Amino acid sequence: MKPAHHLDDSTVLSFAAGTLDDAFSVVAEAHLSMCPACRAAVREAEALGGEVLDALEEGSVSDACRAKTIAALDQATLYRLPVAPPRSDLPPALVRLLDISSFEDIAWKKKAPGVAMCDVKLPAYAKGKLKLLRISAGRAMPEHGHGGEEITLVLKGAYHDHMGVFARGDVADLDEDIEHQPVVGPGEDCICLVATEKPTRFKSLAARLMQPFVGI
Amino acid sequence: MLAAMDQSDMQIDREKQKQEAHFRNLMKRVAQSHDRQAFAVFFDHFAPRLKSFMMRKNVSAELAEDLVQDAMIAVWRKAGLYEPSKGSVTTWVFTIARNLRIDRIRRDVHMPMTELGTYDEPSDAPEGEELLGRKQEDGLVAQALKSIPDEQRQVLLLSFVEDMPQSEIAQKLAIPLGTVKSRMRLAYGHLRRILETRS
Numbered sequence: 004m005k006p007a008h009h010l011d012d013s014t015v016l017s018f019a020a021g022t023l024d025d026a027f028s029v030v031a032e033a034h035l036s037m038c039p040a041c042r043a044a045v046r047e048a049e050a051l052g053g054e055v056l057d058a059l060e061e062g063s064v065s066d067a068c069r070a071k072t073i074a075a076l077d078q079a080t081l082y083r084l085p086v087a088p089p090r091s092d093l094p095p096a097l098v099r100l101l102d103i104s105s106f107e108d109i110a111w112k113k114k115a116p117g118v119a120m121c122d123v124k125l126p127a128y129a130k131g132k133l134k135l136l137r138i139s140a141g142r143a144m145p146e147h148g149h150g151g152e153e154i155t156l157v158l159k160g161a162y163h164d165h166m167g168v169f170a171r172g173d174v175a176d177l178d179e180d181i182e183h184q185p186v187v188g189p190g191e192d193c194i195c196l197v198a199t200e201k202p203t204r205f206k207s208l209a210a211r212l213m214q215p216f217v218g219i
Numbered sequence: 220m221l222a223a224m225d226q227s228d229m230q231i232d233r234e235k236q237k238q239e240a241h242f243r244n245l246m247k248r249v250a251q252s253h254d255r256q257a258f259a260v261f262f263d264h265f266a267p268r269l270k271s272f273m274m275r276k277n278v279s280a281e282l283a284e285d286l287v288q289d290a291m292i293a294v295w296r297k298a299g300l301y302e303p304s305k306g307s308v309t310t311w312v313f314t315i316a317r318n319l320r321i322d323r324i325r326r327d328v329h330m331p332m333t334e335l336g337t338y339d340e341p342s343d344a345p346e347g348e349e350l351l352g353r354k355q356e357d358g359l360v361a362q363a364l365k366s367i368p369d370e371q372r373q374v375l376l377l378s379f380v381e382d383m384p385q386s387e388i389a390q391k392l393a394i395p396l397g398t399v400k401s402r403m404r405l406a407y408g409h410l411r412r413i414l415e416t417r418s
């Protein structure tokens with residue numbers, strides 16, 4: 004099944020320019036690995052990058068740089084495509100970070116009844132946060148606006164809100180002022196990969212989720 | 220205001236077609252026979268532009284030349300992987316340079332930039348994608364870039380050249396983040412429309 008909900012065009016452009024924060028770029032890449040339509044969109048945006056590069060004024064390159072480059076060709080081995088990681092239900096971009104190969108290996112931490120989370124560690128300079136979220140079958144998430152930028156990719160199961168049904172591969176790349184109340188379908192837990200801005204000015208995702216349960 | 224382009228505005232750019240055909244030919248010589256002369260011609264065209272591309276955000280001339288060298292060597296090593304149907308040679312060089320710039324900044328082995336092509340399956344390539352390289356050669360993407368309003372082009376240049384995230388662009392231009400996003404969407408939508416008129 005090809006995804007029905009896609010990356011926002013502004014996310015596609017920023018991904019192509021290479022300026023997305025790491026947390027968001029992992030989620031975008033995970034979606035891209037499942038979505039030929041968005042891969043085509045990124046390629047179009049990269050074509051803009053190509054034209055921009057083509058139109059740049061020429062910097063002066065030293066003779067030494069040219070000579071070193073040409074001398075280095077002797078040692079340069081031909082590039083080989085990396086061996087594809089074993090097939091997994093988890094997107095490659097996530098497997099590389101977590102070093103696990105299946106949903107069963109995720110180290111969940113219970114946050115509230117029906118809500119479990121797993122932080123995905125990013126390099127220190129990453130500005131955003133990345134986490135896996137598991138919501139139990141049949142459970143409604145608290146209604147929440149996005150107090151900052153947020154992008155969510157469904158990896159397993161499905162939820163629905165006023166935007167429609169979000170199943171595996173679908174991404175919710177929403178403006179921060181959109182309020183929604185996702186409800187997980189019956190029968191299967193829903194696992195999502197969520198990138199958020201670091202909770203400084205905003206309540207953390209955890210706090211927002213736990214709000215109705217623990218009354219904070 | 221979006222400049223509406225009618226068909227008559229869209230001249231096929233013969234010069235661009237010739238240049239791309241030349242680059243493709245050089246790439247083939249590098250890939251098939253490790254032709255150093257072809258590589259040198261390639262270097263003399265791209266290295267100066269790559270130097271400008273790398274000289275951003277406190278990058279010293281020395282590091283910029285290091286990155287130029289790495290990018291050009293990557294071109295040599297990867298020449299055989301270039302697929303004309305998925306974009307022009309210039310775009311391919313851009314993605315190599317962009318990935319190097321990110322990897323040098325991130326310096327993290329767990330997060331190397333992945334080539335989009337590794338996710339492609341032969342069966343699911345949409346028709347339009349096959350034509351992208353061709354359309355770019357015809358100068359359509361360059362025309363899209365030229366015909367958008369300045370405020371949209373500025374946001375693209377800050378992204379692609381200055382390496383600025385959306386939030387930094389918003390700060391620099393003193394406009395809301397939502398405005399940065401909407402300018403990006405408009406610019407991209409304009410490109411889409413131009414590409415679609417020639418599908």
Ligand SMILES: [Zn+2]
Pocket residue numbers: 006008009010034038040041042
């Ligand atoms: Zn998509």
